[in-house]
Amino acid sequence: MSKPNDHKTGGIRMIKVAPYIFTAPFIIYFLVFFVYPIIQTFWTSLCQQVGFAPPKFAGLANYKLLMDDYFKMAVQNSTIYTFFTCLILVPLPLLLAVLLDSRFVKRSELFKSALFIPALTSVVMAGLFFKYAFSSNPAALMNAFIGLFGIPPQGWLEKRVTTWIVLVVFCVWKWLGVNIVYYLSALQTVPADLYEAATIDGANAWQRFMNITVPGVKPTIIYVLTISIYGGFSMFAEAFTLFNSARTPGDIGATIVSYIYAQGFNRNNFGIASAAGITLLAGVMIINIIQLSITDPVGKKEK
Incomplete structure (x- = not known):
């Protein structure tokens, strides 16, 4: 026993x-x-590997090859795209979430559902819609719209600036509703009595927003900013669908991930593609570390 x-x-x-x-x-x-x-x-x-050939150690040679014009253009495009998407997709959903959560909007559930529908749409299907809507064809949706104001048809996907505009609009349309849902969930955690006390003290709507709402949803703001930075630099499907290729005329729609795709799958140069991937990973990590140190998500500076 x-x-x-x-x-x-x-x-x-x-x-x-x-x-x-x-x-x-x-x-x-x-x-x-x-x-x-x-x-x-x-x-x-760190190796020279083309196709399925055995890899040969090459040191930092692949990283030196990243200094070509194509990669520089891809980094520049990804940075600009990320900057403008963060500039829109962080504050705008918060303002809309506050508006939808207020008593001034009737049938807010209908608007919440409508704003979230684009997130459920396939990126490929949405990309095809934007591709034809912003086509250079005079009968395309956007050219027909601006034609009402006497503006001649534009080659939206043939110029660098207008290509950025289309990509940013595409991203905002696709992910605006998701970020609104994040903020709506965060707003439910902010005590209502804080707003009541602030109103009694004479605070206006803007003061209540800046001094109660923003601090109350700060962790969610940081989260939305973080995923927006990651999503911006990892953007690929949107540009690929619009141009039907990883390479675009004059590389106007090139992104870091499309560069990785072109090197890895079109040229079978896995060494350079891997070097670009590691560079992207390191860059995003550095940006996120800087962002987290500035925003102080855990409140270390207040202790």
Whole structure:
């Protein structure tokens, strides 16, 4: 017969081991699908590998090749795209969420559903719509619209500036509703009595927004900003659908991810593609670290 102490010891041991058992699947998944690919990509970036040929160690040669005009244009386009999408997709959804959450908007549920519908639309289908809506054809939707004001048809996807405008409008249309939902959820956590007290003290709507709403949803603002930065620099499907290729005339629609796609799948140059991927990862991490240090999400500066 086993002694009572043996059962007690076994129970204590099981309690200590249980957390590792439950977290093991996640840890294995993280190591296999995140850590290993990053390590493998970094190693490939240090090698000269074309197609399925055996890799040859090349040091930092692939990173030096990233100084070509195509990659510089891709970085510039991705940076501009990210800047303008963040400029719109961080504050605008918050303002709309506050408006929809107020008592001044009737049938707000209808508007919430309507604004969220684009997020459920396939990027490919939406991209085809924008491609034909902003076509250079005089009968295209946007050219027909501006024609009402006497403006001649435009080649929206043939010029760099107008291409940026189309891509930013596409992104805002696609993800505005998602960010509104994030903010609406965050607004429910802000105590209503704070607004009542501020109103009694004579605070106007703008003062209540800046001093109660913004601080109350600050973690969500930081989250939306973070995913907007990541989404901006990782943008690929939108541009690929609009131009039906990773390469565009004059590289006006080139992005960092489209550069990776072109090098990896069109030219089978996995070394340069991996170097571009590691550069993108490092760049986004640095930007997020700077952003988090400035925004102080955990309130270290207040302690």
